[in-house]
Amino acid sequence: MPTNKWMCTHCGRRTSRSVSSGRPLPGKCSRKEGNRPHSWVKNN
């Protein structure tokens, strides 16, 4: 199954998901103040 790799530009966290799943869950970015989500970009 094809996957996309994603990286958070803010904290550098990486994850991969199948292409059909779309973007990763926003989650919570530990490098941002408050309860803000990761900034995922494709990193293939």
Ligand SMILES: [Zn+2]
């Ligand atoms: Zn992050």
